[in-house]
Amino acid sequence: MLGNPLKEARWAVSGFATRKGANxxxxxxxxxxxLAALIGIALGSATPERAAAVTVEIARKCxxxxxxxxxxxxPGNPAAGSTKGTGRDVQSYFEKCLAKGGKTDDNAAxxxx
Numbered sequence: 001m002l003g004n005p006l007k008e009a010r011w012a013v014s015g016f017a018t019r020k021g022a023n024x025x026x027x028x029x030x031x032x033x034x035l036a037a038l039i040g041i042a043l044g045s046a047t048p049e050r051a052a053a054v055t056v057e058i059a060r061k062c063x064x065x066x067x068x069x070x071x072x073x074x075p076g077n078p079a080a081g082s083t084k085g086t087g088r089d090v091q092s093y094f095e096k097c098l099a100k101g102g103k104t105d106d107n108a109a110x111x112x113x
Contacts, residue, residue, distance in 0.1 A: 054098050057102075058098065058101060058102045059098065061097075061102040062094055062097035062098050062102055062104075063094070065097055065102075065104055066090060066093055066094045066097065069084070069093060069104070070082040070083070070084050070085055070089065070090045070093065071083050071084070
């Protein structure tokens with residue numbers, strides 16, 4: 001027997017080893033976690049410029065502009081495709097609209113006829 005069985009059972013239940021160096025491993029792990037958290041915070045706050053969030057109003061406006069520029073083949077069925085351009089054209093038009101804050105040039109939709 002190594003020692004007090006009650007003490008060994010308590011250590012086994014808590015998940016820690018019964019050897020002498022177990023506390024060193026745990027404290028080293030705590031230091032590593034704290035260091036990783038500090039590095040993450042430092043990198044997150046060092047971002048020079050954050051992208052502006054897209055608002056619901058801009059997304060709805062762009063969705064309406066996209067539907068007007070690329071009308072669906074069958075109204076109410078988006079899986080039917082559009083009468084102008086491909087799905088990739090529709091996506092790029094919508095993304096450009098979001099990037100410009102809800103403003104688009106109407107020449108992009110007429111070029112893909």
